[in-house]
Amino acid sequence: MSKYDVFLADCPARTTLDLVSDKWSVVVVYGLGGGPRRYTDLRERIGGISNKMLTQTLRSLESHHLVERRDLSTAPAGVEYRLTDLGESLLGPISVLARWAEDHADDLR
Amino acid sequence: MSKYDVFLADCPARTTLDLVSDKWSVVVVYGLGGGPRRYTDLRERIGGISNKMLTQTLRSLESHHLVERRDLSTAPAGVEYRLTDLGESLLGPISVLARWAEDHADDLR
């Protein structure tokens, strides 16, 4: 039992759910599930995401301690993103969801 | 293994993920997890949801076969909503996610 409850407005748990429930967060976290990835690498893996949304989503995940950014200090610029331990812990729930989405896509037609 | 892949844009699996990832769908499905509920009952259970959003979310879930609407044909009007089998199947993944949200709310501060 947690002290929080997603049914309550303004509850931290709801805020957390909101974080998860935007168009890209789930896919990005899922995309980092296989290990660290470079920015462009990630963008190419995730079909349809724009620079703006990828950056914005990464910053948001970073500020919530789900993702870590590492500057490789190369020229030209190189940056690597990886899940934090907290991010890894989200991977389980998200994978279950993603797999459900893949398995039941036809049923929702 | 599914024939679908959430990393592909315009893939049915992505559409499904999009359905799940709006502000209210997850909470509404979760709210119907305990069994059928009346409209007002549901609205009171879910803190902060407006008539507009509850109705809209229910219609969306209904059109995707996750929720069933049953008119009780009483006066005054009475309507009951329940999860379909498909909806029930989503409950597992969603519960895992909601519990994660409740458990890690503090870590995301």
Place this chain on the structure above:
DNA sequence: CAGTATCCTATCGGATACTG
């Protein structure tokens, strides 16, 4: 390579009032 900056539209979603 890894972003920013800007513009622009569509939709989200809250508040409020009304109805069979």
Place this chain on the structure above:
DNA sequence: CAGTATCCGATAGGATACTG
């Protein structure tokens, strides 16, 4: 009771162009 109708501001998010 279970919605609908309407208005409106805020945000999401795509396209495009530019930069250290």
